[in-house]
Amino acid sequence: MIAFWTTYGFYLWIGSGLLIIGLLIWIGRLSKRLSAIDQRYTTLTKGVDAEHLEDIWLQRSLQVAHHDDQITALEREVRRLGRSSLHHVGLVRFNPFGDVGGDQSYALALLDGEQSGVVLSSIYSRSGVRTYAKAVQRGQSTHTLSEEEVASIAQALGQFTSVESAAQPATTGGNS
Incomplete structure (x- = not known):
């Protein structure tokens, strides 16, 4: 066993060190992502309690539906203009x-x-x-x-x- 550590010990320490550095980099990236998600969540729910959050989502979905109607109307207008070109x-x-x-x-x-x-x-x-x-x-x-x-x-x-x-x-x- 001592012969194994004498022959390969240096490589095992280098490999373990590189693995630890890689894991630390990965943890740092995950921490940044989690921080960004937490910041978005805080911005979304800032000054809003759980009861009003549903109203906000409903308002956003109505805005999206309104924009969808506008896009459909614009598409019809483009098709109409296209026929006359x-x-x-x-x-x-x-x-x-x-x-x-x-x-x-x-x-x-x-x-x-x-x-x-x-x-x-x-x-x-x-x-x-x-x-x-x-x-x-x-x-x-x-x-x-x-x-x-x-x-x-x-x-x-x-x-x-x-x-x-x-x-x-x-x-x-x-x-x-």
């Missing part, structure tokens, strides 16, 4: 006249969440540029729409997967 955009470029090179004319559909908005059309020719705006309500217009304008609305509403497929009907009808 710009959701769908479709752009079709085309060449309406054979004598003008390039697809410099376009039809641009700008629609909200309720598929209402405007279709802007710009027709480019050698003599100038003409721009038109036509109202759209729920994906339909009271004005007569060109094939390109219809294609831009369809593209905005996701009925076409790419610009080329949306422009395809417009290109065939735009040259006649």
